[in-house]
Amino acid sequence: MIAATINDTEVLVEEGSTVLQAATKYGFHIPTLCYHEGLPAYGACRMCLVEITQGASSRLESSCTRPLEQGMVIKTDTREIRGHRKMIMELLLARCPDAEVVQEMAREVGVTESRFSKLNEDCILCGLCVRACRDAIGMSAISFMSRGIKRHVDTPFSMNSDVCVGCGACARVCPTGAIRVEDYGAKRYVRYFNTELELQPCEECGRYFTTKRFFEKNKNDFVGADELYRLCDACRRRQHASMLKGPLVNVHP
């Protein structure tokens, strides 16, 4: 267990916790935009800045990536921190004026207008999609491209990805809804990444229930060649119910 001080409260948390986790556990709210509990922290948005004092030195660090250390004295909401958060939100508001999360967060920290010239992006470069694809699914179909103001997320050379499995996790973790996954006919389109995939039909009812590549991946990783997994969820349930039916219809409660 590690003991530290957050906003004048003594805290005691397990080893390996980050400053953000410790603060959240003790009910201190720290705004975040690029943090997801299921993915490794990345420190992209800098909204989670806190002031950390260790001995004589004191500095601002992103709490999502900073492991808590014995004896840290942490402040989560000083005037300086609020100033930085406002600046970040002004910049993001200029970049993505239409994104709901950005507007909401700007309101939360007290920003209504941005002094900077507006762009019309929908991506805030939080990297959640990249982490979901690389660290959770293990496919690395997408990643950050270019530098500076040209930085964006894409597949290599912006081409139809041949490793993307079309699971849709990128779209589901994206806080701004920039990525959309759509199914038309026998194809799944991940438009933001110029990628299209073939869908896998259920062997029983013919409904498309996943992509061929995701199906193959899960077959290799987890389920093996069992016939059952070629069915959609509804047909799997029906299959099981009919297996139960045999022995059960002849007994009466």
Add this chain to the structure above:
Amino acid sequence: MKRIHFVPNRCIGCEECVIACGKAHDWHTRAFVEVVGGYFPIPMRCSHCDDAPCKAACPTGAIQRNEFGAIIVVKEKCIGCGTCAEVCPFGVPVIDDVTGKMIKCDLCSDILTEQEPICVQACPKDALEFVEQDEPLENRRQRMARYIKNAVEHESGLASRQM
């Protein structure tokens, strides 16, 4: 550890359990009734498997077993990839399109200290029972014998009526 058991031939397919489950979970029902062979309704839900494939396959560790032995999904950790849906042999987990997170039966863990799961409470025919999973085998044998006895009496009753 208690689990929901299904008592054969009591279910009438009214789907009260499905509706009650939906009511208790923002209308995302996690209970199903499958009709097989034309007229045999069989209620289905998560089995909370001992060796749960969804829990083993979840890439972010969002699927966990809680203190009631239920397999639950930790919303904050779920990234909505749908691997669980693909590896579950019972077709239980589904990804909710609105929140982008998986939803499944949580055995009503929030009310479990005081009440039985909502589907068990709602069933008008007592076709669902919330029973101790590791009940003595003796009891199970006796229960099964009772079912069979009833079945035999039922059959012979039918036979005598026909004569």
